[in-house]
Amino acid sequence: MNDMRQFERDVKMTNTKITARSVNVHYGDTHAIKDVDVDIADKTVTAFIGPSGCGKSTFLRCLNRMNDTIDICRVTGLINLDGKDINHKSVDPVQLRAQVGMVFQKPNPFPKSIYDNIAYGPRIHGLARSKADLDVIVEKSLRRGAIWEEVKDRLDQPGTGLSGGQQQRLCIARAVATEPEVLLMDEPCSALDPIATAQVEELIDELRQEYSVVIVTHSMQQAARVSQKTAFFHLGHLVEFNDTDQIFTNPQDSRTESYITGKIG
Amino acid sequence: MTTLPFLLLILAVIVGYVLNRVAAKTIRDGGNRLHSMTSYHGMFSALLILVPVLTFILLWLVLRGPVIDGMVMGGLPDGVLVDLDSGGVQLVLAEIKSVSRGQVFGTPEDWKIAAADRFVILHQRADWLLIAAVAAISLLLMGFARSRVTADFRARQGVEGIVSGLMIFCSTVAIFTTIGIIVSLTYETFRFLEAVPLTDFLFGVNWEPQIPLREDQIAAEGAFGWLPVFLGTIVITVVALVVAVPIGLFSAIYLNEFAPRKLRSVVKPVLEILAGVPTVVYGFFAILVVAPAIRSLGQSIGLDVAPNTALAAGGVMGIMLIPFISSFADDALSAVPQTLRDGALGLGATRGEMMTTVLFPAALPGIVGGVLLAVSRAIGETMIVVMAAGLIAKLTINPLDSVTTVTVQIVTLLIGDTSFDNPKTLAAFALGMMLFLVTLMINIFALRIVRKYREAYD
Numbered sequence: 001m002n003d004m005r006q007f008e009r010d011v012k013m014t015n016t017k018i019t020a021r022s023v024n025v026h027y028g029d030t031h032a033i034k035d036v037d038v039d040i041a042d043k044t045v046t047a048f049i050g051p052s053g054c055g056k057s058t059f060l061r062c063l064n065r066m067n068d069t070i071d072i073c074r075v076t077g078l079i080n081l082d083g084k085d086i087n088h089k090s091v092d093p094v095q096l097r098a099q100v101g102m103v104f105q106k107p108n109p110f111p112k113s114i115y116d117n118i119a120y121g122p123r124i125h126g127l128a129r130s131k132a133d134l135d136v137i138v139e140k141s142l143r144r145g146a147i148w149e150e151v152k153d154r155l156d157q158p159g160t161g162l163s164g165g166q167q168q169r170l171c172i173a174r175a176v177a178t179e180p181e182v183l184l185m186d187e188p189c190s191a192l193d194p195i196a197t198a199q200v201e202e203l204i205d206e207l208r209q210e211y212s213v214v215i216v217t218h219s220m221q222q223a224a225r226v227s228q229k230t231a232f233f234h235l236g237h238l239v240e241f242n243d244t245d246q247i248f249t250n251p252q253d254s255r256t257e258s259y260i261t262g263k264i265g
Numbered sequence: 266m267t268t269l270p271f272l273l274l275i276l277a278v279i280v281g282y283v284l285n286r287v288a289a290k291t292i293r294d295g296g297n298r299l300h301s302m303t304s305y306h307g308m309f310s311a312l313l314i315l316v317p318v319l320t321f322i323l324l325w326l327v328l329r330g331p332v333i334d335g336m337v338m339g340g341l342p343d344g345v346l347v348d349l350d351s352g353g354v355q356l357v358l359a360e361i362k363s364v365s366r367g368q369v370f371g372t373p374e375d376w377k378i379a380a381a382d383r384f385v386i387l388h389q390r391a392d393w394l395l396i397a398a399v400a401a402i403s404l405l406l407m408g409f410a411r412s413r414v415t416a417d418f419r420a421r422q423g424v425e426g427i428v429s430g431l432m433i434f435c436s437t438v439a440i441f442t443t444i445g446i447i448v449s450l451t452y453e454t455f456r457f458l459e460a461v462p463l464t465d466f467l468f469g470v471n472w473e474p475q476i477p478l479r480e481d482q483i484a485a486e487g488a489f490g491w492l493p494v495f496l497g498t499i500v501i502t503v504v505a506l507v508v509a510v511p512i513g514l515f516s517a518i519y520l521n522e523f524a525p526r527k528l529r530s531v532v533k534p535v536l537e538i539l540a541g542v543p544t545v546v547y548g549f550f551a552i553l554v555v556a557p558a559i560r561s562l563g564q565s566i567g568l569d570v571a572p573n574t575a576l577a578a579g580g581v582m583g584i585m586l587i588p589f590i591s592s593f594a595d596d597a598l599s600a601v602p603q604t605l606r607d608g609a610l611g612l613g614a615t616r617g618e619m620m621t622t623v624l625f626p627a628a629l630p631g632i633v634g635g636v637l638l639a640v641s642r643a644i645g646e647t648m649i650v651v652m653a654a655g656l657i658a659k660l661t662i663n664p665l666d667s668v669t670t671v672t673v674q675i676v677t678l679l680i681g682d683t684s685f686d687n688p689k690t691l692a693a694f695a696l697g698m699m700l701f702l703v704t705l706m707i708n709i710f711a712l713r714i715v716r717k718y719r720e721a722y723d
Contacts, residue, residue: 069610071526098613108604111627120622121612171608178612 017042017182017212018063023077025058025067032058034236036077040182040229045204045213047227047244049220051259054233056216057105060184063214064100065093081182098125101180105187107167109159109174114151117159117170118142121178137177145173146203165196172203183207185215189222201226220260224248232256267392270322270399277318277403278311281410285310288414301420309420310410312427314403321402325395333387334358340383342376450701453694460688461489466695468492472658472669474678474689489692491699493658497668498700501579501650502643504664508583509639513590514632520591521598522620533595540588548652551581556653563665571655571667578653579664582646586639593638597631598624630715637711641704647672671696 018040025033033055040046040063048056058067065086067073079086086096098121109117118138121127128134138155142148147169151162159170168188175183185204189197204226207213217223223230224244231241232253240247240256251257286307293299299306338346338358346354357377364373364381373381413420458466469490516536520529556577563570601624609619625632655667656677678693685691 064611066607066611069607094613094615096613097611102607102611104604104607104611106604108602108608110605110608110623120609120614124612124614124618124622174608175612 015042016040017082018214019078019080019083020059020062021078021080023059023062023075023079025055025062025076026074027058027070028072032236033062036233036238038231038238038241040212040214042212043208043210044229045208045215045227046229046231047223048214048216048231048233049218049223049259050233050239052218055236056231056233057186059233060186060214060216063182063184064097064102066097066102068093098178099180100182100184101175101178103168103172103175103183103185103188106191107164107171109162109167109170111158111160113156114142114159114162114170115155117174118177120174125178127177127179141173141177142170144176144203144207145169146199146206147173163196165192165199168192168196168200169203172200172207176207180211182212182214185213187216187218190218197222220248232259234259267326269392270395273396273399274315274318274322274403277400277407278315281310281314281403281407282307284407284411285414285420288411289420292414292416297416299416300418301422305420305424306414306418309413309423309427310407312424313410314406316427316431317406318399318402322395322399325398329388329391329395333384333391336387337361337380337384341380345374345376447701450694450698453691454698457688457691457695460691461695465489466491470660472674474674474692487689489688489695491671491696493660494669494671494674494696495699495703496660496662497575497654497658498644498670498672500575500662500664500668501582501654501670502640504576504579505582505586505643505646506636506639508580509586509590509643510636512583513587513635513639514594516587517591517594517598518620518625521595522616522624536588536591539584540592542585544585544646544648545652547581547585548649551577551649551653555581559665568665570665573653573655573667574665575654575668576664578650581653582643582649585646585649586642589639589642590632590635593635594628594632597628597635600631601627629718633711633715637708640707644700644704644707645672647676651676671700 016039018038020036020038020040023033023036024031036059048060050056061067062075062079063081063086065075067075075087081096081100085091110120112120115138118141119128119134122134122137128137139148139152142151147166150166151170159167162170168191172183172185172188188204189200192200201222204213204215208228215223215226227244229241230244230247232239232247232251232255234255240251240253242252246252247256248260251260286303289299289301289303289306293303301309338354341357346357349357360373361377361380361384363370364377365384466489469488470492471488471490472493473488475487516532520532524532552573556572556574559574559577559580560570560572605623605627606619609623610616614622650670650673654673655669656673657667658669658674659666661668675693675696678690678696683690
């Protein structure tokens, strides 16, 4: 009950973008997410931390209904985006995913040119009326992805030819190109070296100006560096959700404390 | 008697294995570190005996017959073979052999009976000699292998060397067979081109492979222009691909991306059964079901349809090719990483958009590979067209007409009593050569296309 009061205070402080209430996820017989309530604020970076298999990625994938693509996965509970139920049958998951973009753990550029990678989303959603429009979108997205300077002379070369860090920033730029309102990032730096990680983290901080960003991470340092709010997941439960400073300096739950001090996980 | 050398060999291999293994184990138990595991020492000995001795036995068995024949014929009394041509000599040899087996017809001359006895004795001697040789060589190799067992001996490398040698041999068997086929085809093709000018063959538009039986026969001047035959092959191949490529591709796409798991687990095996149906059965189907149906349908709308149509043969061939294309395409689509699917879906692509814009281009090389295999099968397919397409070569691209194909002509040229020294028969080899060249060119061409347009995802 202590947690609930916490939520109410947050809601008053900022605009809430996503509200989740008693969300449960089952994979076949496995109960992966148990009764999770969470409010994700707009123009904020929210970090999900927790040990492997605690359900943080699964929960993230509920937010843009990527779990629909897995046959055995069953999601119950209420998830509202701007006050509208995203699991309502009138909502097209395809349109939802254009609104709630996603960046994956492993960089996954399409085997196409850098230009076509970025133009992919705008093309399928008809965001550009002309080639010139599309050029503008591509440049803007690549600039937001902080990779424009590195690739502007080779837009026609395959995106798969870039280095790992560049590929991940390309994927972020690709997600940004569809003009989403929320950006979900599933361990975006786990396949990157420290320099590329620093670049991506800097990028996440800039993206906060325009988007609500939700990031799943294994690295507590990363959560502390990039996020304003942190949620700690353990064995499918949302154990604690609070301002990042609070979580790391003054955790309320003993499990959170054990995790951030390295005793469990 | 021939099984005895093999039994001996197996025994030697086992003994060699155990001997070396035990020897290596003794060294290890004596406190020395072995370079290789004891089983490698055993394997080294076993392979060292197996490979050369087996080769020796097989060579011996192949060469034994001709050598003994030669010795028997060489030992015949002077003068008995003087008047005989090569066929007569063969007959004498055959008679000696049947006498040696106890099948005596009439009363053979004494020298034939003597020769038959000699034949039997030589065979017995050869068998004993083989056994002795196998035993001797095996013992020699066993001793050699045993003498190599030391703590430092690199038995593992030895085994790997022998095994990789065997693998090289196996992989070159196919290459040498191909070269052999090309050489024999080329030889016969040149013999054909001595009788028929190359330009007549390549650019002639008439295919009437008759040759005069007598010098003064009327109206039997043959024509060997391959174009109408080849055009028939192209027509049937195109019809087959028009049927097979869309059906195969769409079924692969559906099964891979859209079908419920249960449906997929039923449909995929059924599609693969289609690949296992013998082509002669497809031939029945074409000639008894499809051809009459096409004919009556065509006539009911006022079209002139031949009883044997390219459409029937090609269409049924297309059905046959569906599993090739669908299983290749399915494999290629399945091989595209899940992360690419997630990426496209995560950007708000529908499954259809994901398929056409991401999966399909990424899977293109595999898909083209399947189509290519289907083309080769269609060009080379014989049974269906023999049964369902016609025999008369016409220069037409009308699929409702009766056409003939290169393979059908090869079959009709080579069945029955044929002599291998006239252009009618040799034409089959020339056609085979052209078929080989055409499929080769298609393969090279398609590989280039794939290399140019592929979207590599690794």
